[in-house]
Amino acid sequence: MNHAGREPAKRRVRTGVPRAPLPGGGRGRAAPSGACCDTWPEDVMSGIDEAPGGPWSTDDALTQGLADTVRRTGASIGAIYLVEEGEPALRLVAMCGLPLEFSAPWRRLPLTAPVPVADAIREDRLVWVGGQEDMARRYPRVTAVLPYRFSLAAIALTGARRCWGGLVLMWPADHPRRATPRERSHIAGSAGRLARLLDEAPRPPTLPDQPRTVSVDTEPARRSARTTPAAPTALAAADYAERLPEGAAALDLEGRITFITGTAARLLGSSADRLLGTRPWQSLPWLDNPVYEDHYRTAVISRAPLSYDALRPPDHWLTFQLYPDASGISVRITPSGKQPVPHAAPRPTAVTATGRLYQLVHLAAALTETVSVRDLVDLLAGQILPAFRAQGLVLSVADAGRLRITGHYGYPAEAVERLDGLPLDTGLTPVGHSLVTGTSAFFSGPEELARSYPRAPWMSGKEAWAFLPLVITGRPVGCCVVSYDRPHVFTADERAVLTSLAGLIAQALDRARLYDAQHQLVHGLQEALLPRALPAVAGLDVAARYLPASHGIDVGGDFYDLLRLDGTTAAAVIGDVEGHSIAAAALMGQVRTAIHAHATAGGSPDQVLARTNRLLSDLDSDLLVTCLYVHLDLARREVALASAGHVPPLLCRGLRRAEVLEVDPGPLLGIDVGARYPVARVPLDPGAVLALYTDGLVEVPGNNIDHSTGELVEYLASAHDHDLEDLIEGLVHCTWPTGRHTDDIAVLLLRTLREAPAPG
Incomplete structure (x- = not known):
């Protein structure tokens, strides 16, 4: 009988507080x-x-x-x-x-x-x-x-x-x-x-x-169930387990064997003395497979019983039944009643550091979610470096035969300046050799690096380095340098994981650069289609904001504009072209141009929308367009509005006096060539705030649009006297507190000043 496997006393954090049972x-x-x-x-x-x-x-x-x-x-x-x-x-x-x-x-x-x-x-x-x-x-x-x-x-x-x-x-x-x-x-x-x-x-x-x-x-709780002294009970329990025909073992939460019977040791093909204190997948070569360690992980995390079969060479199939709880895992080992076919056994693998394997899976999953180069640099600095206890990072991209640094962490500005712009085949550092050969290079200390690259150590001030070439199908994308402030010996599994990560980083960097290039193009197009600046209008304070959708790189169709018609009148417009595409952006530009032309020609709100509608009908576009046109007469303190299916504006006349302006909407632009657009006239008091916005502000998944609009009205009533830029920020935060809006948002705020401009 083997009593050497009795569970040792559990290690506890010193607290000085008596523990109560669960x-x-x-x-x-x-x-x-x-x-x-x-x-x-x-x-x-x-x-x-x-x-x-x-x-x-x-x-x-x-x-x-x-x-x-x-x-x-x-x-x-x-x-x-x-x-x-x-x-x-x-x-x-x-x-x-x-x-x-x-x-x-x-x-x-x-x-x-x-x-x-x-x-x-x-x-x-x-x-x-x-x-x-x-x-x-x-x-x-x-x-x-x-x-x-x-x-x-x-x-x-x-x-x-x-x-x-x-x-x-x-x-x-x-x-x-x-x-x-x-x-x-x-x-x-x-x-x-x-x-x-x-x-x-x-x-x-x-x-x-x-x-x-x-x-x-x-x-x-365990002791309360005992009726005999602890030592005799432990001996009796061990004797009981030894008399059973199947094997019994116990693992702690770290996976180490804390108790094993003689029968279990014989079934495993070893001795109890050699197994106690070890992890089965480390002390038994035929269990040295991540699949078996994963069963243990499953039991520890899910706390649910599970069973699996394993082949002990040459032909002994064993069934392992795991029963976990908060203190460890009880394992029942029996000869397998069934005989699985030989090819069903997991093939041996060289990967024994399952913890590192899980870490690689975690980091790989994180890399797939990076979008921009900035996201990638933040991820590398925030998760890759701590995972390997590193302190420095340089991420370079191949550009016109040189390495341009796109991100860094843990390096002074002068070091980055020295490293930026090195040729791809540089001999100053191992970067060039790594890119040419496609192999990673590891240096545990400055002396080791200085033997081949004498100037490299002083260029960065670091004392250990991993140079990871970023290559995709033979094409160099760039280089990632992971560095340490102190000498560091790279273990075999660290080298393997870092080398594997280099391929994933290369793909993520390539995607991120493409995204950034497209995003820059889209952003430039969006800025070109929206007004660069709003004109100054006497008697009116204005502010506007355009927020593209949180995800994606397609250009949106939301637009706004403010037109100064004469000394006392102005026109404001806001609209939304369906979809996110170049076609939507192009149609948005045509709508803005048409409205601008008809408004400056002296058309009333209904005439401006009707004429723009006829133009869009002639263009025969498949895209739907909503639009709200507002004519402001600042001398008379009056506003006239016409809507083509657009969300209604908000008007705040003072503290706790905000409302939704109900404007009878006409059809969307481009649907009915003979459509008419009713006009609503509303007085505009001094200090009043008129809020125009697109539906992206109020169409929140899982939230009724009337409820979202009501929240905006309440906020506007309480914060109407805020600075208009701050007011826009508050309105967006009111319906999208996390900032993850799912559609483009355009907001245009107009506040009448206390003194109206003089007519003429």
């Missing part, structure tokens, strides 16, 4: 209805108030607070992110329920990253993900790295003075897809307590390179 038995289930999680033990909140030198630090209190939160919410996994000072990034500072190596892809995240915790912080709300399908739909990058079944909640840690960061909680695969109101209340309450802990801390918490880990103590 509500409901401590096995990752939700707290029962009678459980209260409105308060923490007083020592958790008061421990940080002790004088410096006391037994607790802010870090200890925060880590213990996380453990208590996980215990009281019934979660299986928890993590705390804090916002880095002066950087738009999040740092993972504490976690429980997962091995430390699992956190590698998630230790530092940009605040703009498409992940639940970043969304929760940016939008200051609880983000709930009910399962794998929900995660795949909303956060595909996360799913690529964590393709497992679990539920997740993320919520901001918003204190009295600031948002400190975010809390992430995960539940096993059998958790209901929807969170109950009580559960949401518990999560929000836990986040509030953690934020208050941070508010009241005498010193801010540290931001470690690796997160602090803590185990959720379930031992009291």
